[in-house]
Amino acid sequence: MTDLAVRSPVALLRRVTQPARSMGRRVEGRSVYLILTLTAAGLVLLGWFLPWFVGPFTAGTGFSPQDVVSSAPTGFATVLVYVMGASALIVVLSPLAELVARLRKMTLGVRVDQVRAIAGAAGLVAAVLVYVLVGVIREEPAFGVLSSTTITNSAVWLTMYGFGVALFAYGAKGLVLTRPNLAFAIAALPFGALLPLMFHQAPDFLLWAASSLAIYTLLALGLNVVVGFAGLLDLGYAAFFAIGAYACASLSSPIHGIHLPLWVLIFLGAAIAAIFGALLGAPTLRLRGDYLAIVTLGFGEIIPDLATNNVFNLTGGPNGLPGIDQPKIGPVDFGTSPQWYYWSIVAVTLISVLLLRNLQRARVGRAWVALREDEVAAAATGINTTTTKLLAFAIGASVSGLAGAFYGSMLTAISPDAFQFQVSIAVLSIIVLGGIGNITGVILGSFVLTFVIFWALPHAHEWSATFAHNFNVSAVGNINFPQYTYIIYGAALILMMLLRPGGLLPSRARRIELQTGVESESLAAVQGRA
Amino acid sequence: MALLEMASVTKQFGGLTAVSNVSFSVGEREIVSMIGPNGAGKTTAFNCITGLYPVTSGRVLFDGTRVDGQPPHRILRFGIARTFQNIRLFSYMTATDNVMVGAHWWMKERVWDGAFKTPRGRREERDIEQMALELLDALGLGDRAGSYARELPYGLQRRLEIARALATRPRLLLLDEPAAGLNPQEKNELMALIARMRDEGLTIFLIEHDMSVVMGISDRIIVLDHGEKIAEGPPAEVRENKRVIEAYLGSGASQEARTA
Numbered sequence: 001m002t003d004l005a006v007r008s009p010v011a012l013l014r015r016v017t018q019p020a021r022s023m024g025r026r027v028e029g030r031s032v033y034l035i036l037t038l039t040a041a042g043l044v045l046l047g048w049f050l051p052w053f054v055g056p057f058t059a060g061t062g063f064s065p066q067d068v069v070s071s072a073p074t075g076f077a078t079v080l081v082y083v084m085g086a087s088a089l090i091v092v093l094s095p096l097a098e099l100v101a102r103l104r105k106m107t108l109g110v111r112v113d114q115v116r117a118i119a120g121a122a123g124l125v126a127a128v129l130v131y132v133l134v135g136v137i138r139e140e141p142a143f144g145v146l147s148s149t150t151i152t153n154s155a156v157w158l159t160m161y162g163f164g165v166a167l168f169a170y171g172a173k174g175l176v177l178t179r180p181n182l183a184f185a186i187a188a189l190p191f192g193a194l195l196p197l198m199f200h201q202a203p204d205f206l207l208w209a210a211s212s213l214a215i216y217t218l219l220a221l222g223l224n225v226v227v228g229f230a231g232l233l234d235l236g237y238a239a240f241f242a243i244g245a246y247a248c249a250s251l252s253s254p255i256h257g258i259h260l261p262l263w264v265l266i267f268l269g270a271a272i273a274a275i276f277g278a279l280l281g282a283p284t285l286r287l288r289g290d291y292l293a294i295v296t297l298g299f300g301e302i303i304p305d306l307a308t309n310n311v312f313n314l315t316g317g318p319n320g321l322p323g324i325d326q327p328k329i330g331p332v333d334f335g336t337s338p339q340w341y342y343w344s345i346v347a348v349t350l351i352s353v354l355l356l357r358n359l360q361r362a363r364v365g366r367a368w369v370a371l372r373e374d375e376v377a378a379a380a381t382g383i384n385t386t387t388t389k390l391l392a393f394a395i396g397a398s399v400s401g402l403a404g405a406f407y408g409s410m411l412t413a414i415s416p417d418a419f420q421f422q423v424s425i426a427v428l429s430i431i432v433l434g435g436i437g438n439i440t441g442v443i444l445g446s447f448v449l450t451f452v453i454f455w456a457l458p459h460a461h462e463w464s465a466t467f468a469h470n471f472n473v474s475a476v477g478n479i480n481f482p483q484y485t486y487i488i489y490g491a492a493l494i495l496m497m498l499l500r501p502g503g504l505l506p507s508r509a510r511r512i513e514l515q516t517g518v519e520s521e522s523l524a525a526v527q528g529r530a
Numbered sequence: 531m532a533l534l535e536m537a538s539v540t541k542q543f544g545g546l547t548a549v550s551n552v553s554f555s556v557g558e559r560e561i562v563s564m565i566g567p568n569g570a571g572k573t574t575a576f577n578c579i580t581g582l583y584p585v586t587s588g589r590v591l592f593d594g595t596r597v598d599g600q601p602p603h604r605i606l607r608f609g610i611a612r613t614f615q616n617i618r619l620f621s622y623m624t625a626t627d628n629v630m631v632g633a634h635w636w637m638k639e640r641v642w643d644g645a646f647k648t649p650r651g652r653r654e655e656r657d658i659e660q661m662a663l664e665l666l667d668a669l670g671l672g673d674r675a676g677s678y679a680r681e682l683p684y685g686l687q688r689r690l691e692i693a694r695a696l697a698t699r700p701r702l703l704l705l706d707e708p709a710a711g712l713n714p715q716e717k718n719e720l721m722a723l724i725a726r727m728r729d730e731g732l733t734i735f736l737i738e739h740d741m742s743v744v745m746g747i748s749d750r751i752i753v754l755d756h757g758e759k760i761a762e763g764p765p766a767e768v769r770e771n772k773r774v775i776e777a778y779l780g781s782g783a784s785q786e787a788r789t790a
Contacts, residue, residue: 355645362644362651363637366623370631373620379602380580380612382635382698391641509622509678523602526582 031505032180033169035444036187037095040120040166043191044088047158077133080126084159087123090116091166113170120167127160157198161191180505181440192346196339207338209455211410214345215403217446219423220430221352221439222399227428228437228507229360230392231372232284233293236300237427239280240397242307242419244273244404246315249414252325255316262327262334262409266348269405270398277397278390285386286524288375300424307416320415324408334409345406352399357439359395368392369509375523385523426453433496435503444504452492457485532591533558533733534579534610534702539588539598541571541578541757548574550757551588556702561724561734563744565768566754567777572737573615575754576704580612581605592702607635611700613691615707615737619679625690626675629662632697662697669693669723685716692723703727705736709743721747745769753777 094116165187169176176183199206219241226234248269251260260268284295310317326335334340359365367388370378379385408414426449434445460481468477481488500506532555541549549571556562564572577583579590581602590598592608611632620628637658643651666675669689674682679690688708695703705724709717717740724734724747738744744751744765751768753761755777761768768774 358647359641359645362655363634363639364641364644366627366631367634369623369627370620370634373622374618376582376602377614377618377620378631380582380606380614380618381631381694382603382606383631384601384603395641523582527584 032183033173033176034095034098035504036165036169036176036183037091037098039187040162040169041092041095043158043162043165044091044123045162047155047160047162048088050155050158077130080130080133083126084123084130087119087126087163088159090119091123091163113173117167117170120163120170123163124160124167127156127163131156131160154198157194161194161198165191184440184444193343196342207342208410211338211341211345211406212454213446213450214342214349215407215410216427216430216450217349217443218345218352218403219400219427220434220442220446221349221356222396222403223427224396224431224437224439224442225356225359225368225399226392226396228431228442229365229368229372230389231368232389232392233289234296234393234396235293235421235424235428236280236296236298236303237396237400238419238421238423239299239303240273240277241400241404241407241423242303242416243276243397244269244401245408245414245419246307246321246404247272247401248405249321249324249408250314252327252409253321253323255321255323259325261329262344262405263329265405265409266402269401271401273401273404274394274398277393277395280397281390281393285389286522288522288525297421300421304416304419307419315416318416320413320417321408322413324412324414326412327409335412341406341410348402348406352402353439353443356395356399360439364388364391376526379523429493431503433493433503435505435507437509438503438505438507441503441505441507448504452489457481457489460485460488532556533560533593534735535589535591536575536579537589537591539575539578539590540586541574541583542586547757549578549754552754552757552759553588554752554759554762556733556735558701559728559731559733560749561728561747562736562750562752563748564735564737564752564754565739565741565744566760569756570754570777571757572754573706574757576612576706576737579605579704580610603635606698606700609699609701610704611695611698611702612704613688613695613706613708615710617684617687617691619687619691619694621680622678624676624678625666625671625682625693626659626662628679628690629665629693629697630658632694633658633661636699662693665693665697666690670719684711685713688712688720689723696727700732702733702735705734705738707737707739709738709740717743 094112097112168183168187172183172186175186195210196207219237222240223234223237226232226237248265250256251258251268252262252265253259280296280299284292287295307315307320308318315321326333328334329340332340334344367378367383370381370383371385371388371392375385378388407418411418430445430449431442432445433449434443435441461479464479464481465477468474534556536552536554538551538553539549540547540551552571552575564575566572574583578585578598581597581600581604585598588598589596592605592610595608597605597608597610620631623631637654639651639654642648643654663672663675666672669692671682671686671689671693674686679687682690688711692703692705692708708724709720712720721743724736728734748765750763751761751765752759753768753771753774755773760773760777761771763771
């Protein structure tokens with residue numbers, strides 16, 4: 001590596017854009033590379049069309065880089081925006097080119113990579129300059145008419161970030177191919193940390209959306225322990241989410257006069273959910289596969305019903321529990337600043353990811369996988385199947401308890417509706433879609449599916465209306481999207497499973513399994529007890 | 531004193547008696563084979579010993595302690611490890627991980643050691659991995675340590691199952707048809723391996739159909755037929771036993787053998 005110091009930056013760039021030499025993990029690396037570039041294209045697009053996304057909510061005019069051009073037809077910023085536009089086209093189209101090339105079983109050469117890397121770099125520089133002009137210098141002629149600078153900020157930030165990811169994906173190709181998880185973390189972390197800053201003063205709904213995304217990520221991570229690692233199909237996972245949420249809500253609201261701080265509730269919620277996880281797991285120990293799924297399905301129905309029926313006068317009946325505390329840490333009032341919720345949830349999610357990943361690679365993680373692979377052999381190799389299963393249920397449930405603690409205090413009120421069967425199914429879809437058993441895949445799946453379920457589908461109607469209005473295409477505006485929500489959702493899932501049956505990022509085990517198939521029987525069945 | 535003792539063990543499935551009033555013992559550092567025609571109850575006997583089947587009546591004693599009625603993982607912890615007739619590896623775990631699962635029960639690492647990567651947990655993980663790699667090396671699987679069990683050829687899968695059993699630190703190793711599907715060279719290697727394991731202090735109790743293996747390594751042979759023990763003794767003696775020949779070749783066979 002010593003020769004790097006004397007090389008020119010261009011040579012360095014050429015060097016890092018060389019195709020990776022590691023052919024062994026090619027398949028996984030390729031898909032990661034594609035996903036990163038698609039992300040970059042998506043971010044650039046999102047930045048440019050941000051007004052469409054937020055328009056329906058803000059009831060005001062939004063501004064994106066195009067607006068910079070239209071409001072200042074002769075300014076220096078206009079040139080920059082044209083540079084951004086040209087490079088954005090390259091960034092947005094290159095993943096498509098990649099897909100087409102893969103379908104035709106060709107590989108795009110190094111030269112294409114270089115073009116994309118240069119486009120990414122140029123776009124990034126232009127975006128930074130535009131941001132400086134817009135945000136810092138406030139160059140008068142260019143931005144005299146802009147009324148909503150925060151959205152302009154957000155749009156340029158997102159564009160900038162998209163170019164950043166593109167540059168990273170094309171530049172650090174070697175890293176992306178050999179260490180996909182690390183590459184994901186490097187690309188996603190700054191975005192995650194900067195998101196509240198991008199949207200500071202901007203509509204809170206973006207941060208609320210991001211926080212509920214984090215909650216679903218937590219739920220998916222928890223369910224992944226039970227279903228992905230230990231191979232126990234759980235269709236009633238929302239029950240543990242409900243238990244955690246109700247427990248925390250009871251302990252931080254006027255109902256019982258108990259007001260515990262959020263950071264205590266996190267641990268309490270996790271502990272209570274874990275206890276219930278073990279309790280509800282106990283009767284299912286002898287079951288496997290379909291039978292286990294049916295029993296857990298029952299739990300998932302019973303718990304919200306108990307809450308609806310106001311059992312022991314603890315749950316407030318169909319109306320749920322209102323008036324949950326807004327946490328405060330010193331001068332920071334979470335209630336008025338959603339970005340604190342956001343950052344604390346992201347921190348908790350990150351810590352959970354780390355701990356779960358450690359567990360996966362430790363003694364207990366091996367025991368879970370052994371149990372999943374062959375329960376009889378696991379027992380005959382000295383694994384206590386009972387405690388190992390209960391531990392999976394308890395740890396999986398405890399993560400949903402964390403999510404429940406945040407959920408209640410974010411919404412300030414909870415009701416049984418939020419914990420119905422659809423939640424369990426949504427979380428299960430997330431892990432199946434993302435890549436069951438693979439933590440990175442599960443996180444990715446939660447991003448994709450929460451966006452689709454909670455943002456794209458409910459708002460498709462408004463977006464199409466904006467589109468129809470702007471381009472005067474009334475046919476698009478008349479489509480009744482809410483009517484087709486679940487059809488679109490279902491069709492997307494089916495298509496996904498046909499195209500990538502192992503999920504977006506399948507675990508190595510799952511990839512091989514799909515080519516062969518599995519059979520399993522329970523220990524209890526072998527012993528004649530079930 | 532006998533290491534393993536079966537005392538009048540009977541196992542019934544509904545009306546079918548798979549193992550009927552069988553008694554025998556396996557002494558310390560012995561190599562004992564159990565043979566018999568298909569359906570004689572050999573694997574059922576193994577499953578009774580390892581707790582996969584609860585015995586209907588009778589007792590199983592290991593080193594003087596009664597082990598029947600205990601769950602399989604507890605029986606393993608007494609020092610009885612086994613392999614399976616139809617290989618039961620953890621298909622989608624690497625060879626190393628398969629062996630490391632064998633160390634599961636005696637590892638000191640707790641859940642929080644794993645989650646928080648405590649120095650104690652990390653040290654033990656490293657030691658166990660080292661142990662696993664050495665064990666794989668010793669069994670000739672050193673260069674396949676990172677392969678999934680499923681990806682290994684058949685003969686290596688059999689060896690990996692033995693490696694996993696050895697990692698549980700057993701005193702008695704039950705091998706269920708370890709030579710099935712092996713070629714002559716692999717069979718010879720297997721016999722050498724069994725002899726080596728015995729020399730290192732293990733007791734081996736195996737089910738085997740391959741007579742060259744059985745006759746070559748066994749100190750004693752136990753013969754089951756229709757769930758009953760019909761003979762027991764050193765190889766030379768069992769080979770001549772009239773009931774054994776009948777069981778294998780039909781009732782006319784021993785007569786023909788005599789007249790011929």
